[in-house]
């Protein structure tokens with residue numbers, strides 16, 4: 610009898626443990642604006658409700674040259690978000706459209722896919738933000754599970770893009786010092 614109780618307690622602990630892990634797993638759209646290549650500071654102006662932003666603490670003395678934006682995603686519907694940033698210098702910054710960082714243990718980043726479509730920019734020029742031109746204008750990296758253009762689901766037209774933390778899509782955009790740049794986009798988590 611005692612063994613049975615111990616067994617039940619163990620199962621209960623395991624169930625609670627896995628539920629907590631699933632909740633901790635982020636389902637966040639993430640777009641970074643990275644000015645490190647040209648030593649450009651990226652400054653916060655505003656973001657739509659529910660959004661969060663931080664500088665890139667892991668870059669230490671360059672932390673103000675990269676800004677991270679996060680927005681909670683749904684896996685059943687497309688959501689729209691926007692944020693505005695400015696820079697301290699003229700030049701190019703890199704927009705990195707990616708998925709959330711989640712260390713599943715031993716430094717291995719979990720593949721959490723995120724879909725994006727209809728990305729537009731006011732105050733700078735972005736090419737092929739609707740992905741109707743495939744990957745034209747965008748670059749990517751990452752050999753395992755690479756980012757790709759998908760035809761289902763999409764928000765508009767025939768294509769969207771599917772990315773995760775270790776395989777984002779990126780594009781350099783040209784900015785002017787102190788000029789606000791507004792980024793608007795649609796996003797959805799993958800089940």
Ligand SMILES: [Ca+2]
Nearest residue numbers: 739765766768
């Ligand atoms: Ca599209």
